[in-house]
Structures are given as structure tokens and as C-alpha cells.
Amino acid sequence: MSLSKSSTDLSLLPRRKRRKENPTESSEPLYELINKLPDALLSEIFYRLPCRSAFQFKSVSKRWFSLISDPFFVHGLIHHRHQFSESNSSDSNSDPFTLVLQNCFSSTKNFLDLLVFPSDNSGDCVVGDDFLNFLPCIKPGVRKDNHYIIRASFNDLLLLYREVQEDFILNFKPGFCEYCICNPLTKQWITLPRLPLPFNSNLDDVIVGFICDPYSCDEEQGCKTHAHYRYKVVRFHPPTHPNTKLHMQIFSSDTGEWCNSVVSLSPRGLKPYSYISKNAGVVACNAMMHLANYTERGLQGIVVFDPFNDAERCGYIETPNSFPHDGFWSVSLCVFRGHLRIIYQGSPSIYRYQFLTADKFSIWELEDYDNGGRWCLKHKVYIKDMVLKYPDLANLASLSPMMLLPAFHPNDDKIFFFNFRNYILMWDLQTMVLKVAIELENTKENIFNSESLFQIQRQRLVDKAKSVFLLQQQSWPTPVPPLPLKFE
């Protein structure tokens, strides 16, 4: 019980004189005890906070600000979350996500029409007028020309696009098109340099992909930091005959500029008279872009483009003949947990533009990507089995298509989203239960008129790929870095 006299550092003497609960009795101020912790330990505490709190606490004091803003801290936090999630792998519903549905269906609407569906309050969705209102040019009522629409997403970032037509009338201003990258959570955004809008350009012909490559990825731990990363936006122009080359425009975050590029396709080129399917969409998987190569007879293969490592050529992945070819199938590409998936949605009608009452869908996944790849059938579902418990729905489903949206619930393989009439449905296919149904406000019109229904379905085919986007919230929100400075 003796206090050794050899101890010279008085601050290590135990303070036993008073209890903290009675601060008025103390003669020494209870002053910033927490600041005696070194940065590394203070960081350890912050790692265990939700990131929203961590951002708020930047305003507590300058020391906390510099600590939390340090990229090294972000790296450590992501690493910590990654370790923790691995040991709690049963808690797979931990990552919140947001499903953003863009209404491209109605031609009378001339503003960005979004439905935002967050995963945390199941079923509570928000009509997205305010979702992107931090961006300029997102204002209802402004002319269609100047509005952004969402073209792609990657993790928690969105890529938006707008066109401004040429102005002949006042003073001649050439038309241009512009892309914008934003993080809807942190409300950061940047616009990329404008591209000239060629005369008679058709927005619909260009397929756009957006892909990020995290730099400082810890190979051992396999976690991605996103604290520093580079990204590319690639515009694919429709291939011209003889289908051996692909024209594209690439924006690179390294240079801050667009450049034109012509890339040769793998030796055989695309199959003759085939095209890159815009309907199927372009997906980023394994840091490469994938597009669907299509003919009248269906999906032929997947074109692969690696803008970071091998921007001279495109690769090709075969799709086996065992894919369905009878009836009519629409194809979507999708990614689930880092694996490439193809969704086939089929109907018995062989006529393309008839009322597609899709009666089944199947989902194939590419496994073993690095070793040549092998396609596995993951799901095969008949719509009639799904609606067994819901007789009213069954009747309606025979008249209107129930279109599977190419976005999976990131944590649960068995949950699917469908667009049915003017509803978005969320099905749990393990239990065949309809979990959530959200009514879309703006598509109520045109549903009951059969001619309009035809038009809507046609549009749905065309626009399906660019109508749904999955935003996955990261351990730390991805920053939107400014473009590199240019010195002229």
C-alpha cells in the first residue's frame, strides 16, 4: 500500500481523492481527460462509431477534425469494419442500401422522376424530388433539355447526364452534353468536362459505363478503401459493321479529360449482325466492364473491357448454348456480391412487341471468373408459382407483365424487385411472399388504355436498364474528388 518514492512521474499517481460524480468538490478541473489518449487510441474509439456521428464530431475540436479527416483514419476505419463484419457474418443485413428507380416511362414528364427506396425502413420509400436537389439543374418545371437523368451507378456514387441542345435563336451556342458524378449521401458532386453534341446524335445509342478502381487496396485483407481512387466513365458507341472494332470515349480521373478510343474486339469480333444490347445494360464487375452481345436469336456472349489495365482490346466471355432460346427472352446484366449475373426473363410469345406477359425468369451466375468462368443456374422461377398465394395478383399478372428489375438485394439472394403495372414489388422467393408493394405516383396514367399499355411495354423494354440503380452504402462514404488541375 505504499507509494514508491522512486516514481518520478506524478501524473501517474492514482487519483483517489474524489469521485467524478461530484465535480464541484474537485479542486482540479476535469479537463479534457479524453485528450490524454494518443491519436491511435482515439481512432480506435471513433472506428466504433457510425460514420454519420464521426462526421458530426469533426466540429467538436480541431484535434478531432484533423484526426477524422485524415485518409489514414478512413483506411483504418474501413479495415476495422471489414474485420468486424467477417466475425459477425451471420448479421448479413447490416449494409444499408438504396434502390433508386428512375421513371423513364412517361414521355409527358419532363423532369427527373425518381423513387427512392431505402433498405433501413422496409417499405417506406420517398418520392425522390428532394433526393438530388443539391445539384443545380434539378428543378421541376425547367425544360427537359437541361435536366440530368441518372445513367449509371457504382457503389454509392451516381453518374448523371444531361444534354443541352444547340441554340440557334439567340446567339449561336453549340449543343453539349455533360456528365456529373455525385454522392447523394454527402451531397458532393462534380461535373466532367463537356462533350460536344454532334448533330443528329441519338442519346439512346450510346451506352455508358462508370467504374471505380480503389488505389490503396490492402491486398491481404481484401478490403477496399475508396479514400483514394481513380475512376473512368466510358461511352460506348454502337459498333458498326464489320463489328471488329468498338468506338468509345473515355474519361479518366487521372487526366481529367475525355479521349477517343478505338478498341479491337477479340479475334473473332462480334458475331455477324449482332449488336451490343443497350437493354441489357453495362455492368462493372471485377474492375471491368461487361456488355451483352446480342443477335435476333438471343444472347451470344459478353464483351469485356478493362479500362484500367488493358484499354487496347476487349475480351469476350462465351455464353453457353444451354441458355434458353425458345420463346422470347429479354436479357439484363447484373452484379451480385461481385459476381456477374445474367437475368433472362421470358414469355412464350415469340413476337417481340406483343404484350409480354412474362411467365418465367432464370438467373445465371458466372463462377470461377479468373479461370475461364463457368455459368451456373442460380434461380429458375415461374411467375405463376410466385402468385399462387395472391389470386387477385395472378389474374392481373396474366394481362400485364411483371418485369424483374436488374437489381438484387445486396445481402439476400432470395429477394427480388419487380415492376408490375404501377407498382414496385419486393418478393421474397424463399417463402414466396410479397413483402412490399409501393405504388408509383406518376405512372398511374396510361395503364388502363390498351394502346398506351403497348407503348409503355415497348418503352419498358428499352429503358429497363437505365431505370434502376442500386446504391450501396459503404463503411465510409465515397468522396467525390475534384478534377485534377490543368495548367494552360
Add this chain to the structure above:
Amino acid sequence: MASSSTSVVVSNKEKENKNTKKVTLKSSDGESFEVDESVAMESQTIKHIIEDGCANNEIPLPNVTSGILSRVIEYCKKHKEAAGESEPSVTSYTSNSTTNPLTEWDTEFVKVDQNTLFDLILAANYLDIKGLLDLTCKTVADMMKGKTPQEIRETFHIKNDYTPEEEAEVRKENQWAFE
């Protein structure tokens, strides 16, 4: 009051092993604590000292006071007992309450004043005891959750070194977090 010295000595009578090795740990204020070697090895730092053969007489721990050291020993003992005879490195790292039966005990253990809590964090770091570090850091993080920056300053008595303009600027940049 070194109430800890009484609790350490009785442990070897409860153990089944006949020859439980003991080590003596010496706090910064000169107090000595005799503990089972296996309990002491919950600390990776002490484990390395022992394995390197440097633990002849006492292991001095100049960064840990007797008050804190006694608590740390209490923690290590409790967790070692709960884990049985298994390897010290796998005991009680998880803070998942459904699998860890010591959760209640741990919760009581960290009901201490701020000063002690931070000293425990420093000690757990210095002695490299993962479970204790995790527990103490998590406790502080839980104290912080849901509080506004002003409440944080009040709870932890932190001086606001921002000017009102600077603070407004920081808030504005991170506005989304406050909504």
C-alpha cells in the same frame, strides 16, 4: 487501498493444476502483484516478455498504476476462467453479447469514471489485451453515440477551439451528417 492484493493469492488453490507458475507484476507506483502466469499471458506484452525469458524476478510495468493494474488483472482472471484452459489469445475477443456469457460482468466492469476508463484503455493498449481494449473503446463509443458535438464537449470536458465562423464552416461542409 490495495484491495486487489487479497484477490490474487487465492486463485491457485482453486486451480486443479499442481504447479501453476506465477509471475509478479510491478506497477509504476511500486506495488507488486503475484498472478498465475496463464492469467498474465492474456497480455501479449507480458507474454512476449516471459517467452523471451526476461521475467526472472518481477516484470515492471512503468506505464500502469497499481489501481489500474489491479483492475486489469481482475479482467484477465475473469476472462481466463471463463475460457477454461484454452489458448489465451482466443478468449473473449468477440463483443457479441449473444455468444459471450461475460457480457454482464463486462458491463459492470466498465462502470467507472472517465479517468479510470481512459487509463484502462491506455493500459489495455500498452499490455496488448485485445478484449479489454475492444470493451473499453466500445464503452466510450457508446457514450458518444447519439450526442451532438456540444453534448460531446460537455460530457468529455473538451474545449471548443473553433471560432464561431470556423465551426459554422465545418458544419456546412458536413451538413448531410447533421440532417
